Amino acid sequence: MRIDALDIRRYGPLRPRRLDLSAGREGVHVVYGGNEWGKSLSLQALEHALFAIPKSFDGFSSADLAQVELSLTLRRSVPEGTSRLAFVRRRTSVVSAESGDPIEERQIQSSLGGITAETFRQMYGLSAERIREGGRLLQNSKGDIAARSEEHTSELQSRVDISYAVF
Secondary structure, three states: OEEEEEEEEEEOOEOOEEEEOOOOOOEEEEEEOOOOOOHHHHHHHHHHHHHOOOOOEOOEOHHHHHHOEEEEEEEEEEOOEEEEEEEEEEOOOEEEOOOOOEOOHHHHHHHOOOOOHHHHHHHOOOOHHHHHHHHHHHHHHOOHHHHHHHHHHHHHHHHOEEEEEEO
């Protein structure tokens, strides 16, 4: 699965923005910017676009959640070539970005290739809290983790195409 674009139309305090991730090969996308620029909130928006908008969420009133509107374009390789799914997720509905027709959750889940919300959070989303948690683990490891990660750095760099989005 590849995420080609995330359009944040309405999501709490974030102003409308488009994250175009379609350039380059499949790989890692690094989103960076200053403090309070919306990086962690954009990551949460991506998770909510992929897996549903919760009924309650810290920092969002029920009125805020009722206004959420996120658009996502996914692409994946299939035996016939490439499959593309573009949809708009609101609190109570998911519709095709092209036709406006309803889309079932199973269509989105099929495009994700079995990735669950928990897997997404653990494997792909690096929030400020996860960075702090990792820092604590590194501090408590007395250098063991850092030594092992250096061994794998060059291998990772040769296998990953990194693109950037700046806020």
